[in-house]
Amino acid sequence: MGLNKEQIARRIAQELKDGFYVNLGIGIPTLVANYIPEGVDVVLQSENGLLGMGPFPFEGEEDADLINAGKQTITTIPGSAFFDSAMSFGMIRAGKVDLTVLGAMEVADNGDIANWKIPGKMVKGMGGAMDLVAAAKNIIVAMQHTNPKGESKLLPKCTLPITGIKCVRKVVTDLGVFDITDEGFKLLEYAPGVTVDEIKAKTAGRLVIADDVKEITV
Amino acid sequence: MGLNKEQIARRIAQELKDGFYVNLGIGIPTLVANYIPEGVDVVLQSENGLLGMGPFPFEGEEDADLINAGKQTITTIPGSAFFDSAMSFGMIRAGKVDLTVLGAMEVADNGDIANWKIPGKMVKGMGGAMDLVAAAKNIIVAMQHTNPKGESKLLPKCTLPITGIKCVRKVVTDLGVFDITDEGFKLLEYAPGVTVDEIKAKTAGRLVIADDVKEITV
Amino acid sequence: MKKVFAGADEAIHDIPSGATLMLGGFGLCGIPENCIAAIVKKGINNLTCISNNAGVDDFGIGLMLQQRQVKKMISSYVGENAEFERQMLSGELEVEMVPQGTLATRCMAAGYGMPAVFLLAGIGTEVAEGKEVRNFNGKDYLMEYAFDSDFAIVKAWKGDTQGNLIFNGTARNFSPLMAMAGKITIAEVEHLVPVGELDPNSIHVPGIYVHRIFEGKNYEKRIEQRTVRKKG
């Protein structure tokens, strides 16, 4: 039951508006690019220095000088532009990127996010995650509602080292769509086949249910 | 008696070393470009966004998009590069420009300089002068030794609003060449036909005479 | 993604009186001629203009001064402009002088989301009055704030329909910095081309910073100091 990864991506893609500049993180967020609605023109930013990221190259056409922030080979689209890393994060910091979608290990009901470090495990670094969450003006988190042990990832307070404070605006999980509000997570939509009671049971943070809560359409 | 403007420029040109990046201010400093010694390769920086400034264009070849900081039409040389004003002053601030030559209304014996404003007269602004004097690592002032009233422009303290503090390293006037030292102006060279006593008489700031003081050769 | 406007009148249609504008250009080099003409025609006033210079009497921002549209100029050098001088001395025009590199860097800071920067220029001078001084590695710096502007208006050489801009020669100057700093950025270009025509390696201002673009007309590109040498 609940949404699969593609459906989570598809639901997030509904948040895209014509003219948006969008930064997509690694994992589920990357899939959002596959579901951009008809008639909606968005430009993808890759924080390693590209506006106008296109799809993966055809086999044999990979260019070592053309990768995304996940170090995958990519292509450009007409109208793309390259720039250095300072300008790339400069435009994020200045609020020019309309939407950032990223994954998370934990989200707190005040919008705190943890997604870079697990104590006791090898620390690989925060990459651009701290910059993105601190500076982006609109952040949607795409993640599973619970961890492999079945524990809620929507918490009253992050238990892992945090990446940024009070920055997440919206969370889309396999179970539902939530806004971050002063009252905590606000359930806007539930996945087909999932009950509000199940979501209540699996959400550790403060949860309120929108008056007009409805089923997700993807 | 003393040096004319061309000779002042010629004397300053002796300070140029092979490989120098040089910013030349308006007036006498501009003339220095005409006297770059044989075998010495210097690149001229213009703070409005150019490295590799060439001579004035031939008549009929002026380009409105190609001017220097004095707003004069110029040319480029092979190897030139354009950049924006932030990078231009960034490279000055980071100490990448080896020598800056500029004019002054007053220089104090501690290296203070005044060259942007005369109280009671129309204020045109400091342009890039404050940035240059604050940030350049090596500043030579080119000016007349006295003002039109015959008063010394080499002073114990600037009387005009200052442009920068303790920044001038060397002064070349129509009468002589001076280093700025802890003892004040240090006369290194005097102009042909000018006596050390005359220089003493016309220098209001602290003045010491170098042991090996000698006549300027231009 | 509708960034392309028909012309200057359309692109500046919603600039209100009292707005703060950044205007690109160094002297008369690289100034947004079409937008200035449209602003003069529209007659909006009470403007605060951030621009390195203020034009000459009958060109550039000088045209806006003639119509008394400018309340305050923030510039590094205001040069030869009799009407400017008259308005300033009579107190009609407020003027704030900012060192040129400081002006440029305060624009850049805005475009890069940095609220303040530390700069050397002006230490020990009247420019430092009232400003925070901070010592790093034995050197004093002034803390200078990023500029805030409602509209940035620049002129580029080439631009595409996505808003990517390329400047020519020293007409670049402050324009890329201001283009990145405007809440709304308007670019007029000599050549508006379809997407894909500009080399993505050579873009000076990526389109994300540019909200409106149009191809300008009848550029005069006046030369302020025509200096030449003789052939031979």
Add this chain to the structure above:
Amino acid sequence: MKKVFAGADEAIHDIPSGATLMLGGFGLCGIPENCIAAIVKKGINNLTCISNNAGVDDFGIGLMLQQRQVKKMISSYVGENAEFERQMLSGELEVEMVPQGTLATRCMAAGYGMPAVFLLAGIGTEVAEGKEVRNFNGKDYLMEYAFDSDFAIVKAWKGDTQGNLIFNGTARNFSPLMAMAGKITIAEVEHLVPVGELDPNSIHVPGIYVHRIFEGKNYEKRIEQRTVRKKG
């Protein structure tokens, strides 16, 4: 103006053990392969390396790690590198993690002569520990210092004998910023051309920032994640 060197061995000849190096590149994209090979060959050690990543086990900075030449890494992401992990966990290797945009901007600050900048990244996290927090317009920022480095080592696509550099695609990344930040900057380029061949409007790093340049050899340009789609 003798900036052109014969090769990597000559260009890095005076880098001493214990030096602080900036190394351009994002992952394996745009890394200075020739200089890394020469540093490995020369065997200098005790190095502090500022680089967004630390290569993989058998390529990039990973090669220097294999030879235990690195004392400290300052990076944003150190990814998949078993030897790196081993040295870090055993305490042989000191590691400082810096957010990616902060890393980039601290390089830029150095090249622009700005001693410190105010950035949002890391506010409220362990990155903020011990750092000055300052509020501007209701938002908290961390004060971050410009990086200090003895040598910056970058790889560009094209360069001329004056040191002007042009990068290709996303191989640009941190390299222009580091090139501007080094006390001594060494650039290896795929194509070294005579002055006058590069378009002066399209230079990413003006030669004034570059002290040594040479044409590199045998570029492998390894791809870290080969992702493709099928035709049709």
